[in-house]
Amino acid sequence: MIIADRKSLEEILDMIKDFKKILLVGCKGCVTVCNVGGAKEVGVLAATLKIARKKEGNPIEIDEKTLERQCDPEYVEQIRDIFDQYDAILSMACGVGPQFLSEAYPSQKFFPAVDTKFFGGAVQHGIWEERCAGCGTCVIHHYDGLCPIARCSKSLQHGPCGGSADGKCEIAKDVECIWDTIVKKKMEQGRLEDLRIIRAPKDWQTARDGGPRKSIREELVQ
Amino acid sequence: MSNNGLKSGSNLEKVLKAGHFAFTGECGPPKGANVEHLKEKFEHLRGKVDAVNVTDNQTAVVRMSSAAASAIMVANGIEPNFQMVCRDRNRLAMMADILGVYSLGVRNMLCLSGDHQKFGNHPQSKNVFDIDSMQLIAMVKKMRDEGKFLNDEDIDEPPKMFIGAAANPFADPYEFRVYRLANKIDAGADFIQTQCIYNMPRFRDFMKMAVDMGLTEKAYILAGVTPMKSARMAQYMAKMVPGMDVPEALIERLKGAGKGKQAEEGIKFAIEQIDEFKEMEGVAGVHLMAIEWEHKVPEIAERAGVLPRPQVD
Numbered sequence: 001m002i003i004a005d006r007k008s009l010e011e012i013l014d015m016i017k018d019f020k021k022i023l024l025v026g027c028k029g030c031v032t033v034c035n036v037g038g039a040k041e042v043g044v045l046a047a048t049l050k051i052a053r054k055k056e057g058n059p060i061e062i063d064e065k066t067l068e069r070q071c072d073p074e075y076v077e078q079i080r081d082i083f084d085q086y087d088a089i090l091s092m093a094c095g096v097g098p099q100f101l102s103e104a105y106p107s108q109k110f111f112p113a114v115d116t117k118f119f120g121g122a123v124q125h126g127i128w129e130e131r132c133a134g135c136g137t138c139v140i141h142h143y144d145g146l147c148p149i150a151r152c153s154k155s156l157q158h159g160p161c162g163g164s165a166d167g168k169c170e171i172a173k174d175v176e177c178i179w180d181t182i183v184k185k186k187m188e189q190g191r192l193e194d195l196r197i198i199r200a201p202k203d204w205q206t207a208r209d210g211g212p213r214k215s216i217r218e219e220l221v222q
Numbered sequence: 223m224s225n226n227g228l229k230s231g232s233n234l235e236k237v238l239k240a241g242h243f244a245f246t247g248e249c250g251p252p253k254g255a256n257v258e259h260l261k262e263k264f265e266h267l268r269g270k271v272d273a274v275n276v277t278d279n280q281t282a283v284v285r286m287s288s289a290a291a292s293a294i295m296v297a298n299g300i301e302p303n304f305q306m307v308c309r310d311r312n313r314l315a316m317m318a319d320i321l322g323v324y325s326l327g328v329r330n331m332l333c334l335s336g337d338h339q340k341f342g343n344h345p346q347s348k349n350v351f352d353i354d355s356m357q358l359i360a361m362v363k364k365m366r367d368e369g370k371f372l373n374d375e376d377i378d379e380p381p382k383m384f385i386g387a388a389a390n391p392f393a394d395p396y397e398f399r400v401y402r403l404a405n406k407i408d409a410g411a412d413f414i415q416t417q418c419i420y421n422m423p424r425f426r427d428f429m430k431m432a433v434d435m436g437l438t439e440k441a442y443i444l445a446g447v448t449p450m451k452s453a454r455m456a457q458y459m460a461k462m463v464p465g466m467d468v469p470e471a472l473i474e475r476l477k478g479a480g481k482g483k484q485a486e487e488g489i490k491f492a493i494e495q496i497d498e499f500k501e502m503e504g505v506a507g508v509h510l511m512a513i514e515w516e517h518k519v520p521e522i523a524e525r526a527g528v529l530p531r532p533q534v535d
Binding site (some may be wrong): 164187202 | 271308311313336337338340341349351353354355356357358361372388389390393394395397398401402404405408409417464465485
């Protein structure tokens with residue numbers, strides 16, 4: 001899923017400093033699962049912002065709404081009747097949400113309350129890690145199901161580099177060297193020859209480097 | 223192959239091919255456009271080494287480009303070993319720069335992944351890593367031997383480079399390091415310069431594996447030597463530089479030398495290493511990285527008995 005972190009209270013307060021009445025919109029998709037932008041977090045942020053603004057002597061009115069998904073026009077429509085009752089709308093969805101909202105309601109102003117980080121999952125309660133770079137051409141089967149494009153700091157297709165030490169990446173002691181893991185797994189399983197293959201440079205056209213991407217499923221297009 | 227069977231015709235290639243024990247140096251370009259400073263650094267190396275590595279934004283700190291510094295060296299009659307990292311450029315820029323430096327007289331290049339920009343002075347920068355060091359080696363070989371760009375288009379006057387790569391026998395996982403070296407040689411590396419060696423037993427073991435696998439028949443391996451200036455430098459490298467293996471015994475030896483004598487002890491150790499490398503099976507030379515200590519190179523070369531450098535036609 002998409003993992004996001006909430007922006008700091010200071011940054012959010014600064015974004016909305018000129019407004020007296022806003023709508024805070026959560027999303028029941030990924031951001032609910034990673035505990036950053038679901039109904040619960042919408043409630044907490046709304047209360048916190050109201051208290052902060054009251055303290056400043058500049059109270060703000062905030063209504064709350066959490067959509068099934070902000071990345072789907074069908075659900076984005078759910079605020080059609082109310083969107084123009086506010087000075088601005090603050091979205092707690094990933095970066096996709098406020099864009100779908102902006103496209104549906106061009107006359108309104110939208111602000112992101114979270115920073116969208118990566119595609120990943122929870123490795124333990126409260127800790128999420130990156131697993132996919134969305135490069136558009138999955139090659140994890142070459143690396144025993146572990147992706148060096150997303151998980152090696154240099155996206156090396158032939159690692160590990162000279163900075164790998166004790167299973168850790170050179171950039172920080174708390175970053176796993178995924179190449180160390182890949183190599184150990186291959187060696188333990190007697191498949192060293194997989195790592196003796198020299199791979200062609202990656203074709204990045206399917207990644208963001210090829211320009212904004214689109215996926216068309218003909219059978220579904222009406 | 224034309225050019226008397228030489229791939230590039232560089233001095234370094236000729237020295238190695240003739241069977242001499244090679245001796246290369248290193249020079250980091252200045253943090254600015256100060257050409258006089260650059261010249262002052264590389265003049266210490268004139269006649270003392272077979273080629274001088276010119277680092278490419280080493281440790282991700284921005285400096286005069288390795289391409290420009292290499293060209294200045296060529297113009298001043300010193301042979302550079304142009305370093306190129308994958309961190310800062312995509313394949314277009316890399317191929318363009320390879321053609322550019324070749325046209326300016328560069329004949330050796332060292333293909334590296336590059337330190338992550340997090341270590342450097344612009345950690346905010348975007349990293350590129352369009353291709354990695356293995357693919358860079360293969361790309362330079364393709365440009366040289368097939369006369370083609372990565373996309374298979376013909377090159378009008380291909381760059382004939384003597385292709386170098388790095389090997390770090392001290393990074394993890396250790397068991398895989400010799401295979402990664404083998405991959406680099408398979409990809410097209412003609413010569414290898416290793417990471418600074420301090421743990422001699424481990425390097426002996428690594429070389430034995432390389433010899434047993436026949437790698438030293440396919441590429442020239444130059445052992446990396448960086449003389450320690452002090453016990454503090456040794457401690458810093460042991461702790462702070464990833465993939466660096468500095469045995470405690472060496473730190474103690476430097477400390478034991480006493481105040482004011484640690485640098486001399488560091489040089490003594492480096493010379494002992496070079497003496498051993500001359501005899502070590504499979505080692506074709508030494509790469510001396512006297513970091514910000516270029517003026518000591520003549521003395522080290524003299525005391526290590528590698529002077530005068532051979533002249534090969």
